Amino acid sequence: MNVVVLIKQVPDTYGERKLSPEGRLDRDVSDVIIDEINERAVEIALQLQEDVGGEVTVVTMGPKSAVDTIRKALAMGANKAIHIVDDGLAGSDALQTSGAIAAALKTIEFDLVIAGNESTDGRSSAVPAMLSERLKVSLLTNLVTLSVAQGSVAGTRSVENGTMEVRASLPAVVSVAEKIADPRFPKLKGVLAARRKPITTLSISDLGLFPLEAGGENSWTQVNDVIAQPARTSGTVITDDGTAGTQLAGFLAAAKLI
Numbered sequence: 001m002n003v004v005v006l007i008k009q010v011p012d013t014y015g016e017r018k019l020s021p022e023g024r025l026d027r028d029v030s031d032v033i034i035d036e037i038n039e040r041a042v043e044i045a046l047q048l049q050e051d052v053g054g055e056v057t058v059v060t061m062g063p064k065s066a067v068d069t070i071r072k073a074l075a076m077g078a079n080k081a082i083h084i085v086d087d088g089l090a091g092s093d094a095l096q097t098s099g100a101i102a103a104a105l106k107t108i109e110f111d112l113v114i115a116g117n118e119s120t121d122g123r124s125s126a127v128p129a130m131l132s133e134r135l136k137v138s139l140l141t142n143l144v145t146l147s148v149a150q151g152s153v154a155g156t157r158s159v160e161n162g163t164m165e166v167r168a169s170l171p172a173v174v175s176v177a178e179k180i181a182d183p184r185f186p187k188l189k190g191v192l193a194a195r196r197k198p199i200t201t202l203s204i205s206d207l208g209l210f211p212l213e214a215g216g217e218n219s220w221t222q223v224n225d226v227i228a229q230p231a232r233t234s235g236t237v238i239t240d241d242g243t244a245g246t247q248l249a250g251f252l253a254a255a256k257l258i
Helices: 036-050 066-077 094-105 127-135 186-195 243-253
Strands: 002-006 009-011 032-034 054-062 080-084 112-116 140-148 152-159 162-169 174-175 198-202
Touching: 002 036, 009 066, 032 036, 032 066, 036 066, 036 140, 036 174, 054 066, 054 094, 066 080, 066 186, 066 198, 080 094, 094 127, 112 127, 127 140, 127 174, 140 162, 152 174, 152 243, 198 243
Parallel strands: 002 054, 002 112, 054 080, 080 198, 112 174, 140 174
Antiparallel strands: 009 032, 140 152, 152 162
């Protein structure tokens, strides 16, 4: 079985994050890492490989530096990678991103595509569904368990009031939640092996896309204005001089909380 895992290079959530004047996430102010949810997606793909065999291919769209993210996934155990890299893709929105990834997936054979339910730098949660539509394959989202058997994929889907058992025929696109699996830590042998594993690079022209279909200037979504978050101010301090209850009630009433 051929499993594809979508991974993404994102700013470290423990570092500083801010927007550029153009409204894009400034990726130069903090360290960049593989998104944690993608590590979990790679882990469940490797578990499937151990159960049923096949290959695991990781796919990412990002700048040249994203090769470090790819190497992390390869060190975990993925077999090969596809790196969609082109300066013309910078600033692409979810719609454009899904178009580029779908074009890349059409160059290979796959049975299952695994993605995180959302990225920490975008949180649109839209790319898996867009991929499903573009590729005309089944879609299962927000899975906390995942298994494959007899030409179908099944799992437990997290919903508002509990869980739901779902199943779809292969090929399919699925998105997974944080509870899906704890990622393994790459061993030295895996890190060394990752240097020899193949990485295919694809540009806009390789994908058969037009330049006007990609990039922030041609994005279907645009940021019109960026306003800095105001500095945090101190809260209201009530000193109990015998009237604290009255002061608190007055504060809550003014805030229309009572």
